[in-house]
Amino acid sequence: MALLQxxxxxxxxxxxxxxxAVGIDLGTTNSLVATVRSGLAVVLRDELxxxxxxxxxxxxxxxxxxxGYEAQARQALDPRNAIASxxxxxxxxxxxxxxxxxxxxxxxxxxxxxxxxxxxxLKSPVEVSADILRVLRLRAEAALGGALVGAVIxxxxxFDEAQRQATKDAxxxxxxxxxxxxxxxxxxxIAYGLDNAAEGVYAVYDLGGGTFDISILRLSRGIFxxxxxxxxxxxGGDDFDHRIFCWIIEAADLKPLSVEDASMLLARAREAKEYxxxxxxxxxxxxxxxxxxVDLTLTTEIFAEISQTLVAKxxxxxxxxxxxxxxxxxxxxxxxxxxxxxxxxxxxxxVGEFFRQDPLNNLDPDKVVAIGAAxxxxxxxxxxxxxxxxxxxxxxxxxxGLETMGGLVEKIIPRNSTIPTARAQEFxxxxxxxxxxxxxxxxxxxxxxxxxxxxxxxxxxxxPPMVAGAARIRVSxxxxxxxxxxxxxxxxxSGVEASIVVKPSYGLSDDEIAGMLKDSITHVRDDAQQxxxxxxxxxxxxxxxxxxxxxxxxxxxxxADELARVHNAIARLEAAALADNRRQIMLAMDxxxxxxxxxAARRMDKSIRRAFAGRNINExxxxxxxxxxxEHA
Amino acid sequence: MAVTLxxxxxxxxxxxxVKRGKGIGLRLAVRTSGCSGMAYKLEFADTTQPDDVExxxxxVRVLVDPKxxxxxxxxxxxxxxxxxxxxxxxxxxxxxxxxxCGESFNV
Numbered sequence: 005m006a007l008l009q010x011x012x013x014x015x016x017x018x019x020x021x022x023x024x025a026v027g028i029d030l031g032t033t034n035s036l037v038a039t040v041r042s043g044l045a046v047v048l049r050d051e052l053x054x055x056x057x058x059x060x061x062x063x064x065x066x067x068x069x070x071x072g073y074e075a076q077a078r079q080a081l082d083p084r085n086a087i088a089s090x091x092x093x094x095x096x097x098x099x100x101x102x103x104x105x106x107x108x109x110x111x112x113x114x115x116x117x118x119x120x121x122x123x124x125x126l127k128s129p130v131e132v133s134a135d136i137l138r139v140l141r142l143r144a145e146a147a148l149g150g151a152l153v154g155a156v157i158x159x160x161x162x163f164d165e166a167q168r169q170a171t172k173d174a175x176x177x178x179x180x181x182x183x184x185x186x187x188x189x190x191x192x193x194i195a196y197g198l199d200n201a202a203e204g205v206y207a208v209y210d211l212g213g214g215t216f217d218i219s220i221l222r223l224s225r226g227i228f229x230x231x232x233x234x235x236x237x238x239x240g241g242d243d244f245d246h247r248i249f250c251w252i253i254e255a256a257d258l259k260p261l262s263v264e265d266a267s268m269l270l271a272r273a274r275e276a277k278e279y280x281x282x283x284x285x286x287x288x289x290x291x292x293x294x295x296x297x298v299d300l301t302l303t304t305e306i307f308a309e310i311s312q313t314l315v316a317k318x319x320x321x322x323x324x325x326x327x328x329x330x331x332x333x334x335x336x337x338x339x340x341x342x343x344x345x346x347x348x349x350x351x352x353x354x355v356g357e358f359f360r361q362d363p364l365n366n367l368d369p370d371k372v373v374a375i376g377a378a379x380x381x382x383x384x385x386x387x388x389x390x391x392x393x394x395x396x397x398x399x400x401x402x403x404x405g406l407e408t409m410g411g412l413v414e415k416i417i418p419r420n421s422t423i424p425t426a427r428a429q430e431f432x433x434x435x436x437x438x439x440x441x442x443x444x445x446x447x448x449x450x451x452x453x454x455x456x457x458x459x460x461x462x463x464x465x466x467x468p469p470m471v472a473g474a475a476r477i478r479v480s481x482x483x484x485x486x487x488x489x490x491x492x493x494x495x496x497x498s499g500v501e502a503s504i505v506v507k508p509s510y511g512l513s514d515d516e517i518a519g520m521l522k523d524s525i526t527h528v529r530d531d532a533q534q535x536x537x538x539x540x541x542x543x544x545x546x547x548x549x550x551x552x553x554x555x556x557x558x559x560x561x562x563x564a565d566e567l568a569r570v571h572n573a574i575a576r577l578e579a580a581a582l583a584d585n586r587r588q589i590m591l592a593m594d595x596x597x598x599x600x601x602x603x604a605a606r607r608m609d610k611s612i613r614r615a616f617a618g619r620n621i622n623e624x625x626x627x628x629x630x631x632x633x634x635e636h637a
Numbered sequence: 638m639a640v641t642l643x644x645x646x647x648x649x650x651x652x653x654x655v656k657r658g659k660g661i662g663l664r665l666a667v668r669t670s671g672c673s674g675m676a677y678k679l680e681f682a683d684t685t686q687p688d689d690v691e692x693x694x695x696x697v698r699v700l701v702d703p704k705x706x707x708x709x710x711x712x713x714x715x716x717x718x719x720x721x722x723x724x725x726x727x728x729x730x731x732x733x734x735x736x737x738c739g740e741s742f743n744v
Contacts, residue, residue: 007717007724008679010653010663016678041724042653043681048721147721553733608669612704 006149010042024148025183025385027191027377028140028157030133030171032091033213033240035059036371037140037155038378039148045195045375045382048147055371057143061135062086063124071139080267083108085122089214090136092237093118093129094174095166102238117170130170134177141180154181156381158373161187161219162233164402165447165459165489165506172488183384189219190228191376192342196364198223204337205231205329209355209363211318211345214240218322220329220336231329234321239314241277241345247310248273248302252288256298265292276302281347308350315354322358339363344370404481404489407444407453409434416481419449428480430496437469441477445491445506459506464493466500533586540589544581547593548574551600554607561606566599573599640665640692640699640709646716646725647695654697657681662698665714666705675708677727707731 026048029036034056038047047055054073062075063085070078079086087109098104098113110121119126137157144152157180159171168185175182189208193199198206203224210217217235221228249270252258261269268290276286285303292298326333339359345351346369355363367375405415408431417427433441441464448456467475476496483489492503551574559567577592642650642663654660664682667675682700685691690706692699701709712729 007719007722007726008677009724010650011678011680013664013680013683016680042649044653044656051721143721147723149722604669611707 012043023153023385024144024150025153025378025381026140026144026148026155027186027374027379027381028137028155028180029188029191029371029374029377030091030137030157030159030174031059031212031373032089032215033059034370035136035140036374037144038371038374039144040378040382045378047371047374048143050143057136057139058088059091059136060086060088061090061132063122063127065123067124069124069135071135080263084110085124087120087122087127087132090129090132093120094133095164095168095170096129116166130174130177133171133174137175137178137180141178152180153385154183154381156183156186156191156377156384158186158188158191158377160217160233161189161230162217162235164457166457169488169506183381186377186380187219187228187230188217188342188373189221189230189233189340191373191380192340193221193223193228193376194379195367195372195376196338196340198338198340199228202337205331205335206338206340207322207326207336207359208340208342209318209322209346210235210342211351212240212343213345214238214242216240216318216321218318218325220325220331231331232325234325234328236317236321239317241343241348243314244277244311244345244348245270245274247314248276248288248307251302251306251310252298252300255300258292258296258298262293265294268292269298272298277307277348280304280307281349304349307348311348311350315350318351319354319358333359336361340372341365341369342372402447402457403449404445404447404459404483405456406431406479407446411453413446413448413451413453413456416479417483421483423483426480426482428478431477431479432473433467433470433475433477434472436472438472438475439467439469440465441467441493443479443491443493443502443504445489445504459489460491460504462491462493462502462504464495464500464502466498467495468498470497537584537586537589540586540593541581544577544589544593547596548577548581551596554600554603558603558607558610561610562603566603569599570596570603639711640690640694640701641713642694642697642699643713643715644695646714647697649716649725650697654681659683661685662700663714664700664702665709665712666702667708679714679725 024039026037026039027045029038035058036047036056038045040046049055050057050072057072058076060072060075060079062070062078062082064070069075075086076088079088093101095117097116098111098118101107101118104111112119112121112126114128117128117130119128120132141152141155144155155175157171157175159168163171171185172182188210192208192210193206201223204222206221206223208217208219208221210219215235215237216239217233219233220231222231223229249266252269252273253261272288272290276288279286280302285301288298288300288302290298326336336359339355339361341352341355341363346355346363346365352363352365403415403419404417405413408414414429416429417425421427431441442461443464444453444461445459446453446456447459450456464477467477477493478496479491479493481489481491489506490503491506492501494501551570555567555570562570573592573596577589577596580588580592583589650663654662660681660683662682664678664680666678666680668678669675682698685700686702688703689700690703692701699714708731709729711731712727715726715728717723717726
């Protein structure tokens, strides 16, 4: 028996046509998946009722992998194969990663994006992320009872093209259609309904497990514009745990600890931190392997004091982001709190004091991004209510441009342009008789090409020889709703054209990507076809049973020739359902439906007559005919 | 004639209504769906129709149009959890047989 959700008035989906969509917060430390049920966005939990999925993937020698809590639990024992915080590596080369030498992974620098050696082979960050997304997809399919039409996946506002594309590739590998990528602070703002609130500037303060992000957004006419971002990629809730841990060692006067004792005390430190979000004091107790007993009490006052520098450290990027945006504190209309670490009272207080207003914190800060993403996914999947037909626009985070003579950047699409967008500009040749033009696409705010990120290069060839400056080469940039870029160059007089889609901007060649995607895609397609066939066979059986039942009850409503036609169509569908041709099944189903449509209408009339016996049948009859929609289950 | 909500279903509906911020109740209906089946409609109600049949169950206003009424009479709407999935379920005494998933049915 299907479990139904409440639809908006007039928006009930036809049976089996619910458009299931989810929002995914693919986080550095934890990931979540959420959906809209009966108009309410909720985070989907696993079999054990846990909303979070730790973003940890552990590879095993047989090529399989563990994802989430299971992998996290083995992290200490198998650090090389248990990949955590892979988000930091998305679309990045080794040179981009700070302290990579202190990480337990065995890196191999690929062209553009690094890979990691594991017992299951060389893994790219895209593949690791795909393994996380796959688990979330399966959870969502189990919870919603069907295949997803797609997902909205959130990314940090500062993610560049390469990191965004890597995220999309990961979703593709995981068999998850991406409705769009959404900036995390924008998702948080949507969760708080700020998209329907007054226009103005909002700050999103996101203190996660290991990262801190501050984003300054401006909402105007339904568009969120990212004015500035900032943060600290090595500052988060874990640092607060560590402060407590150090305090325990000092307060209990402990000698150097074994690895087991240290991890036990670190766990106690985390528990104490969480306890203090709702209590004034937290007991910390534990027995070390030496038999020594630790028994302390941590008060909120002590905690605030020992973590003061950490809180202060978050305020530096906040000030800088405001300065970058050219705004003063007084111009910020609201502050949204994101990330579990913002539950700490000293963080709430510091943010409130800085912005001189109470931050928005009544939603669960761990879930707020996923909830905003689910809300957006629900709209994009077409499950919107009447009059609710706004579509949130996003902006590109960094300007896109071209290299011109002298290594300078000519910006074609300035940052914060709303997407999708297209802009074009005309260029010309530099030398007499020049027949080719090299086009170098770059991203960034700096004037010099060498300071910006190179996205792609291609050449326009076959320009007819002309004097310098006579050729008219129109270069157009198009950015789709996900922030992905296509560049086309066209010489206007001759019509020669060249173009490029900026996708593997992290430097993987098409062949490499193709190889990587091939296996999974072939399987995805096989799987999808297989599933579609199975589904149509099931639908066929369902239809056959329904018609047989109807015939058994009301065969007398049909004339002999009609009855023969229905029987004929039944036989054809029975035959088709046994074969493996989905198209034949669909056609046979259409035939049977067409042949039984009048029958269905007559049955409806009959049952209404029965139900309203003694009332004016003619009047009811015409009404009933009008409500027959002819949709099939 | 009556259409009711289980207490659990009513609690969920009330919760959804609060979060939604508007609406007067819940509308239940059936519509024909293809060859011989019918399907349920479960929607928030913002308005009443002049000939609606109205019920009140655990504080929730339930609206049913007169044409759907014969098919829904005696139905109890429940809220159920099946594995990871959860949602509303029609316990309808009029149903003779339902399709595998229960989204469409015969009377």
